[in-house]
Amino acid sequence: MSESKETKTRTIAVDLIARVEGEGALRVTVKDGVVQDVELRIFEPPRFFEAFLVGRHYDEVPDIVARICGICPVAYQMSAVHALEQIFAVSVEGALRDLRRMIYCGEWIESHTLHVYMLHAPDFLGYASAIAMAKDHPEIVTRGLRLKKAGNALMTLLGGRSVHPVSVKVGGFSRVPLRRELEGLKEELLWARDAAVETVRWVAGFDYPDFAQDYTFVALRPPDEYPFNEGPILSSGGVKISAVEFEHHFREEQAPYSTALQCRLNGASYLVGPLARLNLNHDHLSPLGKLALADTRLSLPLCNPFHAIVARSVEILYAIEETLRIIDRYEPPPSPSVPVTVRAGTGMACTEAPRGILYHRYRVDGDGLIREAKIVPPTSQNQRRIEEDLRAYLPSVLDLSNEQAAMGCEKVIRCYDPCISCATHFLKLDIQRDR
Amino acid sequence: MSDKNKVKPLVTPMRPKLGIFKFASCDGCQLSILNLEDDLLALGQALDIAYFPEASSDMREGPYDIALVEGSITTPEDAHRILSVREQATVLITIGACATAGGIQALRNWADVDAFKRAVYPSPQYIQSLSTSTAISEHVRVDFELWGCPIDKAQLLRVLTDLLAGVQPRLPTHSVCIECKRREIVCVMVAKGIPCLGPVTRTGCGAICPSMGRDCYGCFGPAEGMHEGPGLPPNTASLAKEFHQRLNLIPVEVLRRFRGINGAVKPFREESQAWERNEA
Numbered sequence: 001m002s003e004s005k006e007t008k009t010r011t012i013a014v015d016l017i018a019r020v021e022g023e024g025a026l027r028v029t030v031k032d033g034v035v036q037d038v039e040l041r042i043f044e045p046p047r048f049f050e051a052f053l054v055g056r057h058y059d060e061v062p063d064i065v066a067r068i069c070g071i072c073p074v075a076y077q078m079s080a081v082h083a084l085e086q087i088f089a090v091s092v093e094g095a096l097r098d099l100r101r102m103i104y105c106g107e108w109i110e111s112h113t114l115h116v117y118m119l120h121a122p123d124f125l126g127y128a129s130a131i132a133m134a135k136d137h138p139e140i141v142t143r144g145l146r147l148k149k150a151g152n153a154l155m156t157l158l159g160g161r162s163v164h165p166v167s168v169k170v171g172g173f174s175r176v177p178l179r180r181e182l183e184g185l186k187e188e189l190l191w192a193r194d195a196a197v198e199t200v201r202w203v204a205g206f207d208y209p210d211f212a213q214d215y216t217f218v219a220l221r222p223p224d225e226y227p228f229n230e231g232p233i234l235s236s237g238g239v240k241i242s243a244v245e246f247e248h249h250f251r252e253e254q255a256p257y258s259t260a261l262q263c264r265l266n267g268a269s270y271l272v273g274p275l276a277r278l279n280l281n282h283d284h285l286s287p288l289g290k291l292a293l294a295d296t297r298l299s300l301p302l303c304n305p306f307h308a309i310v311a312r313s314v315e316i317l318y319a320i321e322e323t324l325r326i327i328d329r330y331e332p333p334p335s336p337s338v339p340v341t342v343r344a345g346t347g348m349a350c351t352e353a354p355r356g357i358l359y360h361r362y363r364v365d366g367d368g369l370i371r372e373a374k375i376v377p378p379t380s381q382n383q384r385r386i387e388e389d390l391r392a393y394l395p396s397v398l399d400l401s402n403e404q405a406a407m408g409c410e411k412v413i414r415c416y417d418p419c420i421s422c423a424t425h426f427l428k429l430d431i432q433r434d435r
Numbered sequence: 436m437s438d439k440n441k442v443k444p445l446v447t448p449m450r451p452k453l454g455i456f457k458f459a460s461c462d463g464c465q466l467s468i469l470n471l472e473d474d475l476l477a478l479g480q481a482l483d484i485a486y487f488p489e490a491s492s493d494m495r496e497g498p499y500d501i502a503l504v505e506g507s508i509t510t511p512e513d514a515h516r517i518l519s520v521r522e523q524a525t526v527l528i529t530i531g532a533c534a535t536a537g538g539i540q541a542l543r544n545w546a547d548v549d550a551f552k553r554a555v556y557p558s559p560q561y562i563q564s565l566s567t568s569t570a571i572s573e574h575v576r577v578d579f580e581l582w583g584c585p586i587d588k589a590q591l592l593r594v595l596t597d598l599l600a601g602v603q604p605r606l607p608t609h610s611v612c613i614e615c616k617r618r619e620i621v622c623v624m625v626a627k628g629i630p631c632l633g634p635v636t637r638t639g640c641g642a643i644c645p646s647m648g649r650d651c652y653g654c655f656g657p658a659e660g661m662h663e664g665p666g667l668p669p670n671t672a673s674l675a676k677e678f679h680q681r682l683n684l685i686p687v688e689v690l691r692r693f694r695g696i697n698g699a700v701k702p703f704r705e706e707s708q709a710w711e712r713n714e715a
Contacts, residue, residue: 018492021462045459045509046564052542056691063652067539067696070463070585114469118490129491131479138476145472152470160643162470163463163585164654167647174649336648410492421462 008032012394014406017413019119019129021071022420026409028394035394038387040413044420053373058084058170058342058364065360066164068375069422071114074107074155075353077168078229079360079375084170086347087364088340095333096172097229098326103158103165104228104351105319109151109192110162111354112274112312112319115417116199117144120309123411124206140202143195147316150185150192154323157181172337182327189324196317197292203309204296209396212303213389217276218265218381220352226284226318227277229351234280235265236301243350246359252376262384263376269384272356273416274311275302286321289314305389305415312417342368353378355419377422386416451500451599454486456520458506458513459540459568463585464531465489465505471588478592481599497523501598507533507540507568514565514574521575526598529571530591532584532696536656539584541568541699568699579604584654584696587639607638608665610658611651614642623650630678630692634658635669635702653695657702671706686713 012028022044029036049068056064061080066073078100085092092100117140118130127133134141152162157177159165167173215236222231234240241249252263264270278285279301282293293314302311344366350359356378363372393412397405455465469490471478478484485495502524508514521527529535537544548566571577581591590606597604611633615622623645624631631650633642637658644651660667671693678684678692693707 016488016494018488018494019490021466021489023457023488045513047459047509047540047568048543051546052539057688060691060695063695064539067461067463067584070461070466073461073463114466118469122492128493129484129487131476131484131491132493134476134479141476145475148470149472152472160647161585161640163466166644166649166652169649173647175647421460 010402012402012405012409014410017410017418019122019414020418020420021069022418022422024413024418024420026390026406026413028390028405028409030394030398033398035391035398038390038394040383040387040390042383042420050373050375053362053370056370058362058368058370061362061370062168062170063164063166065375068377069419070163071111071419072107072353072355072358072422073164074103074159074168075351075358076360076375077165078104078351079349079353079358080362081168081170082229082349082351083347083360083362084364085340086349087345087362088170088343090171090338090340092172092338095331096176096336096338098330099158099173099176100168101228102323102326103155103168105323106151106154106158106162108319108354109316110148110155111151111417112316113144113148113151113199115354116203116309116312116316117141117148119417120414121203121206123414124203124309143198147192147195147199150188150320153185153188157185169337171340172333172335174336176332176336179330179332182330186324186327189320189327193288193317193320193324196313196320197288200292200296200310200313200317203313204298206309208304208306210304211306211393213305213392215276215303215385216265216268216270217279217301218270218272218357219277219280220350220357221280222284224284226281226322227352233350233357235270236276236280237265237270239265243348243359246348246350246376247361247374250359250376250381252380263381264384269388270381271385272378272381273308274315274354275305275308276356277352278302278311278314285314285318286325288321289318292317305412308415308417342366346372353422355379355417355422356381377419379416379418379420379422382416382418386413386418389415450481450483452485452495452498453482453501453503454497454499454520454524455484455489455503456486456505457489458504458517458534458571459509460506460531460533460538462489462505464534464583467530467585467588467591468503471592474592478595482595498525499523500525501595502527503530504528504534504571505530507536507538507570508574509540509565509568511565517571517574526578527571527575528579528581528594529577530581530586532582532654532656533568534571535580535582535700536697537568537570537699539696539698542694543568544699545694570699581606582637582656582697583639587641590639608659609638610634610669611636611638611640611642611645611655614638614640615645618642618646620645623648624677624682628682630682630684630688632674632692634674635671653693653697653703656697656700668702671702672709675706675710686710689713 065076220227220231221234632653633651690710
């Protein structure tokens, strides 16, 4: 093709994507009205976790991996302890297993509410931030803050604090709550349950762009419960594997313009996170969750990335109900943890971080020292899919100004609640920031 | 340490302009700001939050009356960017272990980073990362340091309200042990023989770890010497000796205790290096 004088190259750029965790940028090139390159650039500096875990003792791992992410530390701790317990043939059952679900519920409530109310809703209502939104909608923002606080209270009771909890260990916890401490949370959780129902109703009423995509959904799918810590990995394309087989099917590839790797399932992009979980596990929702979802009048499967805020809200409701259910049947275990006998080996585990499946693999020697670590966070798995969404979305905004088109693209990216801090801990490449 | 924490009383405009900046970190300290929940909206009224990309797409340029800085310096461009943050800020406060001490990612400081890159990276020629992770104060003047991994949100609120009131902010610098005694928590080291960093770690968390039945792992950084006076290092050598002689930790285990979340800050760094020599 010859270059004509009329050939026009246009660049749509977002230098720093706002209201996401961590730092990323977007660069789109359009030539003669046709989208050429879509590059979601992650310029978080590498922090080398997988490298410096090597040589540390296994019991230090939960404290270290929590620092990969301040927003979802429980997810890192849970994937790590499950992988290590596989090596030591430790089985955590009963009340201890329930408490692990419960602390994960706390993280989902806190993280999802942060995203729904403070990071995402401003897009639908036309504000720059939740604080700006509070001027016109004080009661809504206050409800969101209180709901988020309920999640934090749960994490704080079980973990000592909500950012980087300290009680999670291989074999269980360093301390478990008393019955009356859990009972003390009930009143606020009952309020939170109603607030979560209101939240689903509220977000279902937003104005959504008509933007259905053809996704391969990937989530854990346990036989009889909504997924947190266990379950085979299921894809809507028919893959059903255990976490042990993860690396046979999922491969990370390097994109030269981003400092994060991109993960593919048998060579193709896929989607993890609330939409994928809900689509694959809606039959495991609690009765109230099913009802709230039905009331939205959205038909399953949900294939519009903008509906992720609905899925997230339904999951907040589920997590609250699950917590209440666990509190009602809680009998403190005889010991806060089960004994662990160190042995050498390799273990793999996958759990459901708020943003999707999080895979860990560790190799441990006979002294309990880590010899190898591999971590695949959810945002690296979604990164390819975000770019494909943007490709599909861009034609609808090309008539707009660069600034407005960029704003539209940012909204697509925010549907994913991308956690860029998480996505870059395993970076294999670090390129100068594009200025 | 302590002369850094003398802030010139802020000649505050009615609603000081606040900027929140991120370098290499997990975002947990910024999340602690959002976790202020009950006080967040009031904070938004008392301060003009002009730059906080994590929470707002309204990003306004400086100068800022107060800059909160999260994260450590790990890349050449970040070493450059912090200079511009400093230029734009009247008062610069580091929040958290990464910004104040280099953070967990400073564990790279002991690695042979070139060999490390060649071993780990398929294309080491692209690696622009610095061979170290360093605290903000190693690059620019810092007016106040808020310790913790993550910071304690009540401490942050206190520092901000002090600044708004034109008062020199002050936070306790004594050890976690004092906090344990106040809370009547049974000593995990004396009662259970668990090697605990509480005696040399700065208070501020509320002695969370011992209250959860485990050892303190030093996430609030070094306390200041209790007998010798504020500004002086804690007695890490004595504690390390206790770990080794009474609790039977081998030298590399003593080393690992000190080389953690705040491993790069002087008292902990020097103690871990002393045990590296013992090991060799």
